[in-house]
Amino acid sequence: MTDLTLPKTAARSSDEAAAAKRARMDLISAVVRYSLLFGVGFLMLYPLIWLVGASFKTNSEIFAGAGFLPESPTVEGYVQGWQTSTPYTFGRFFWNSFLIILPKVIGTAISCTMVAYAFARFEFPLKKVLFGSVIAVLLLPNVVTRIPQYILFRDLGWLDSFLPLWVPSALAGDAFFVFMLVQFLRSLPTDMEEAARVDGANSLQTLIFIVVPMLGPALVSVCLFQFMWTMNDFLGPLIYISSVDKYPVSLALKLSIDTTEAFEWNRILAMSVLTITPALVVFFAAQRYFIEGISAGGRKG
Amino acid sequence: MAQVQLKNLEKVYNKTNKVVHGIDLDIKDGEFMVLVGPSGCAKSTTLRMVAGLEEITAGDVIIGGERVNDLSPSKRQIAMVFQNYALYPHMKVRGNLSFGLRIAGRPKAEIAAAVDKVAEILEIEPLLDRLPKQLSGGQAQRVALGRALIKNPGVFLFDEPLSNLDAKLRASMRVRITDLHRQLKAEGSSPTVIYVTHDQTEAMTMGDRICVMQAGHIMQVATPKELYNAPANLFVAGFIGTPEMNLVEGAMEGGEFIMGSQRLALGSDLASRLSSQPGNAVLGIRPQQFSLVSEGPALQAKLVNAEFMGHEVYMHADCEGRRLVSVVGAAEFEARGQSDVIRLRPDPKTLHVFDKSDGRNVSLHGGSIAA
Numbered sequence: 001m002t003d004l005t006l007p008k009t010a011a012r013s014s015d016e017a018a019a020a021k022r023a024r025m026d027l028i029s030a031v032v033r034y035s036l037l038f039g040v041g042f043l044m045l046y047p048l049i050w051l052v053g054a055s056f057k058t059n060s061e062i063f064a065g066a067g068f069l070p071e072s073p074t075v076e077g078y079v080q081g082w083q084t085s086t087p088y089t090f091g092r093f094f095w096n097s098f099l100i101i102l103p104k105v106i107g108t109a110i111s112c113t114m115v116a117y118a119f120a121r122f123e124f125p126l127k128k129v130l131f132g133s134v135i136a137v138l139l140l141p142n143v144v145t146r147i148p149q150y151i152l153f154r155d156l157g158w159l160d161s162f163l164p165l166w167v168p169s170a171l172a173g174d175a176f177f178v179f180m181l182v183q184f185l186r187s188l189p190t191d192m193e194e195a196a197r198v199d200g201a202n203s204l205q206t207l208i209f210i211v212v213p214m215l216g217p218a219l220v221s222v223c224l225f226q227f228m229w230t231m232n233d234f235l236g237p238l239i240y241i242s243s244v245d246k247y248p249v250s251l252a253l254k255l256s257i258d259t260t261e262a263f264e265w266n267r268i269l270a271m272s273v274l275t276i277t278p279a280l281v282v283f284f285a286a287q288r289y290f291i292e293g294i295s296a297g298g299r300k301g
Numbered sequence: 302m303a304q305v306q307l308k309n310l311e312k313v314y315n316k317t318n319k320v321v322h323g324i325d326l327d328i329k330d331g332e333f334m335v336l337v338g339p340s341g342c343a344k345s346t347t348l349r350m351v352a353g354l355e356e357i358t359a360g361d362v363i364i365g366g367e368r369v370n371d372l373s374p375s376k377r378q379i380a381m382v383f384q385n386y387a388l389y390p391h392m393k394v395r396g397n398l399s400f401g402l403r404i405a406g407r408p409k410a411e412i413a414a415a416v417d418k419v420a421e422i423l424e425i426e427p428l429l430d431r432l433p434k435q436l437s438g439g440q441a442q443r444v445a446l447g448r449a450l451i452k453n454p455g456v457f458l459f460d461e462p463l464s465n466l467d468a469k470l471r472a473s474m475r476v477r478i479t480d481l482h483r484q485l486k487a488e489g490s491s492p493t494v495i496y497v498t499h500d501q502t503e504a505m506t507m508g509d510r511i512c513v514m515q516a517g518h519i520m521q522v523a524t525p526k527e528l529y530n531a532p533a534n535l536f537v538a539g540f541i542g543t544p545e546m547n548l549v550e551g552a553m554e555g556g557e558f559i560m561g562s563q564r565l566a567l568g569s570d571l572a573s574r575l576s577s578q579p580g581n582a583v584l585g586i587r588p589q590q591f592s593l594v595s596e597g598p599a600l601q602a603k604l605v606n607a608e609f610m611g612h613e614v615y616m617h618a619d620c621e622g623r624r625l626v627s628v629v630g631a632a633e634f635e636a637r638g639q640s641d642v643i644r645l646r647p648d649p650k651t652l653h654v655f656d657k658s659d660g661r662n663v664s665l666h667g668g669s670i671a672a
């Protein structure tokens with residue numbers, strides 16, 4: 001008996017030693033990996049962290065050092081920045097941004113879905129040429145169409161209104177989104193749509209009841225991108241909107257730099273923080289849909 | 302009344318690629334018709350033309366006496382079950398079942414009653430509030446079947462509905478579908494079924510009649526028994542039956558079949574049906590029609606391999622360089638199959654002789670072999 005148990009115990013203890021060594025190595029490797037990740041992440045995020053920290057500093061402290069912790073935190077920048085140098089508060093500009101974004105996002109989602117559905121599922125004359133032109137528009141730099149577009153909207157009498165910002169999107173003017181949805185649709189099996197046709201649904205009913213729910217994840221990202229881009233769009237409003245009472249936040253930020261002789265940097269930074277907040281909130285809220293959405297497509301046995 | 306007629310049906314893709322070559326097929330009211338063939342034989346394309354999911358290049362599809370070429374799928378009194386189930390992923394089972402009725406704008410009470418009835422028939426009541434992704438393959442297939450059933454159509458179209466299921470489930474679903482068809486017939490609604498499959502077991506067990514297709518042509522339309530006993534050509538002979546029929550090339554001469562150095566008398570019955578003209582032919586022998594003999598006229602072959610299947614043994618033998626498969630009872634194998642050289646005697650009544658040049662079964666109705 002003893003002969004048998006002895007080597008066993010020895011083997012077990014050497015096993016345990018190996019296991020303990022492995023656990024120790026795992027721990028060390030985890031510590032190294034995470035500190036590296038944390039270090040690089042912090043480095044990348046530092047400008048953003050500094051922005052938030054600096055928005056609570058006084059004007060004189062902002063340029064005193066590169067640290068992000070304010071010595072004597074103050075919300076003065078927020079209070080005065082919100083008032084702006086115009087008759088309107090920053091709330092008004094946020095409202096304007098909202099008025100531009102909401103119709104634009106809805107218009108984009110509806111129009112791009114319909115156009116993408118047509119390209120992905122139907123045969124019609126000149127389809128290839130038309131799709132080719134969509135791709136061509138995608139590759140075209142925005143700058144080249146600025147002047148013709150401006151002249152067009154001027155002649156329509158749409159200057160200093162939100163229409164030049166809304167209408168192109170509501171007519172599926174954003175080729176990128178059309179392309180993205182077409183690609184997504186092509187990856188979806190057509191069986192469900194055929195089943196719907198056999199069930200008696202017409203093309204529009206199939207689109208609304210079958211295709212749109214399956215497109216969900218792609219549509220969420222379309223809306224998200226359009227929201228971010230519109231929120232951050234500076235050139236569009238700059239060109240088409242001239243009255244201050246219609247300025248979105250992107251223009252209003254520039255306003256506070258223009259009109260004051262000595263820049264109140266803490267106000268500008270405070271308002272910058274407020275400006276990026278909605279985008280961040282929306283992004284983190286919608287992140288979930290990205291992850292769970294992709295797997296919700298068709299099922300295979 | 303829903304007999305289905307295909308008249309000279311053709312399908313051409315991209316103007317040059319002809320995949321269905323003028324099919325004529327009459328399917329009787331209430332009949333269970335199976336379209337079977339190897340993959341790429343255009344059986345699914347044919348079904349999709351009947352469904353209205355594929356445009357018809359030429360010819361007519363007639364359902365219940367009405368030409369439906371230009372009608373949308375929903376107006377053709379059809380319902381279809383897809384290979385991948387094609388359940389709407391975002392709707393619960395209840396929603397999937399009722400979608401067609403809701404689109405048609407039926408009253409809510411009627412829809413609920415119809416859903417309950419179908420769920421009861423298919424035993425899917427506990428699943429009504431689940432999403433498709435929460436169903437197993439067999440359950441999903443039953444829901445897909447329910448979605449077809451709820452429409453009470455004149456014609457059921459099945460597009461390889463069981464090929465995504467495992468073997469055991471496939472066997473039980475096979476019985477379930479034929480049972481359902483029989484039940485509906487007994488209730489008097491007598492729906493016609495067109496069932497597409499590449500699996501000849503499914504075809505043989507389910508069909509009232511079977512239409513064997515190859516490369517866009519119909520090879521033979523017949524009952525399962527007739528297909529097995531009287532295949533019209535080489536393709537059907539090789540396609541129907543497991544293990545496959547032995548097809549041996551050789552020459553016909555004076556009522557005997559000659560392969561290499563061996564001669565096999567075909568029996569007076571078969572010989573009298575064939576012209577005495579000599580020619581190249583293919584002899585078809587079902588593996589089950591061989592018996593192991595110790596003496597008398599037979600084909601001598603070298604035993605290469607024996608697969609033990611329980612009550613029977615599949616013997617693979619080499620006969621003058623040709624592979625012969627025979628199925629014999631386990632006891633018979635024990636008694637006479639142990640030597641290296643075995644003697645296989647085919648039952649002369651079940652032999653088939655095919656013309657080598659065009660594949661016709663010339664032993665069926667009497668015919669000559671092209672010289």
